Amino acid sequence: MIEPRRFSRLRLAAFDAVERVTVLLGARRFYRWRYLSAERLGVREHILRIPGLPPALQGITIAHLSDIHAGPFLSGADLAAVVSLIEQRRPDFVCWTGDYVTHGVEDVLPVLPDLRRCVGQRGTFAVFGNHDYKLRREWEIVAALEPDGWHFLRNRSKTVEVDGSTVAFAGIEDPEEGKVIDVDAALELVGAADVVIGLCHGPRGAPAFAGHPAAHVHAVLSGHTHGSQVDLPFLRDLGPPHPGLRVELGGTTVFVARGLGVVGLPLRTGAPAEVSFVTLQSGPESDQNLSDAG
Numbered sequence: 001m002i003e004p005r006r007f008s009r010l011r012l013a014a015f016d017a018v019e020r021v022t023v024l025l026g027a028r029r030f031y032r033w034r035y036l037s038a039e040r041l042g043v044r045e046h047i048l049r050i051p052g053l054p055p056a057l058q059g060i061t062i063a064h065l066s067d068i069h070a071g072p073f074l075s076g077a078d079l080a081a082v083v084s085l086i087e088q089r090r091p092d093f094v095c096w097t098g099d100y101v102t103h104g105v106e107d108v109l110p111v112l113p114d115l116r117r118c119v120g121q122r123g124t125f126a127v128f129g130n131h132d133y134k135l136r137r138e139w140e141i142v143a144a145l146e147p148d149g150w151h152f153l154r155n156r157s158k159t160v161e162v163d164g165s166t167v168a169f170a171g172i173e174d175p176e177e178g179k180v181i182d183v184d185a186a187l188e189l190v191g192a193a194d195v196v197i198g199l200c201h202g203p204r205g206a207p208a209f210a211g212h213p214a215a216h217v218h219a220v221l222s223g224h225t226h227g228s229q230v231d232l233p234f235l236r237d238l239g240p241p242h243p244g245l246r247v248e249l250g251g252t253t254v255f256v257a258r259g260l261g262v263v264g265l266p267l268r269t270g271a272p273a274e275v276s277f278v279t280l281q282s283g284p285e286s287d288q289n290l291s292d293a294g
C-alpha cells in the first residue's frame with residue numbers, strides 16, 4: 001500500500017489566483033497556438049526491449065498521453081493535433097495517465113469528443129490523476145468514456161491477448177488523492193509470462209511496481225510532473241518532484257510523460273507538450289530514446 005500525500009490549500013489557492021488573471025489575458029488561445037499545434041506538439045519515441053519477447057508482441061506500440069488538464073487553458077477542439085496524430089499512427093494501445101481536468105469533472109465535457117477518438121486499436125487503458133478526484137466525482141469520467149472502450153484501471157489489471165501472447169495493463173489510484181492505492185490488487189491477476197505495463201499517475205508510485213515480489217513489471221507509465229512545466233532550476237522546488245523522463249528501476253523502465261496540458265500558468269519552458277510512443281522489441285535490455293523531439 002502507498003500512503004496518500006496531499007498539497008496545502010494555500011498553495012492551491014495561489015495557483016488559482018494566477019490562473020484567473022492569465023485567463024483574462026487570452027491564455028487558452030495562446031496555449032493552443034504555442035504548444036498544441038501540429039508543428040509544435042512534441043513526439044517522443046521509445047523502444048522498450050524485453051528479453052524473450054514473443055514474436056507476436058514484436059513491434060507492438062503503446063501511445064502514452066497524460067495530463068490534459070481540461071479547464072481554463074485547454075478545452076474543446078484544442079487537442080485536434082493530438083487526435084490527428086493518434087488516428088494517423090493507429091497505435092495498438094493507448095494509455096492515459098490521469099489529470100483529465102484541472103478544477104472539476106465538468107471541465108472534461110468539451111473535450112470528450114476528442115478523447116473518444118484517442119483510442120488504441122487493441123485497447124485503451126487509463127488511471128486517474130490527483131486533479132480528477134474533486135468532490136469524488138471521478139466516476140462520471142468513467143461513465144462518459146467506458147462506453148467508448150476506455151478501461152479505467154482502479155487497483156486492477158486487464159489483459160489483452162495478441163496471437164496467443166498476453167500484455168497485461170495494471171493501474172492504481174493516484175498516490176496523492178486516491179483513497180486506496182493498492183499495487184498488490186492491481187497485479188493480483190497478472191500472469192508470469194505476461195508483458196506487464198503498470199499505469200500510475202504520479203511516478204512516486206512506480207517503485208512499488210518495480211520492486212513487487214509477485215510480478216515482473218516491464219514498464220510503468222506515469223505523468224503528473226509536466227516535465228517540470230517551467231523547467232528552470234530556481235523554480236524546480238515549486239513543482240512535483242521530477243525523477244526524469246525515463247528512469248530505470250531494476251528491470252522496470254519508468255516512462256514519465258510531460259503531458260499535454262498545464263496548471264497555474266499557460267507556459268512551458270524546456271518541457272513541450274507531448275505524446276509518447278513506446279514500441280516493444282525483443283532484446284537484452286531497455287534501449288535509449290529513439291528521439292526526444294519537440
Ligand SMILES: [Fe+2]
Binds near residue numbers: 067099129224225259
Ligand atoms: Fe498534471
Ligand SMILES: [Fe+2]
Binds near residue numbers: 099131201223224225
Ligand atoms: Fe497530477
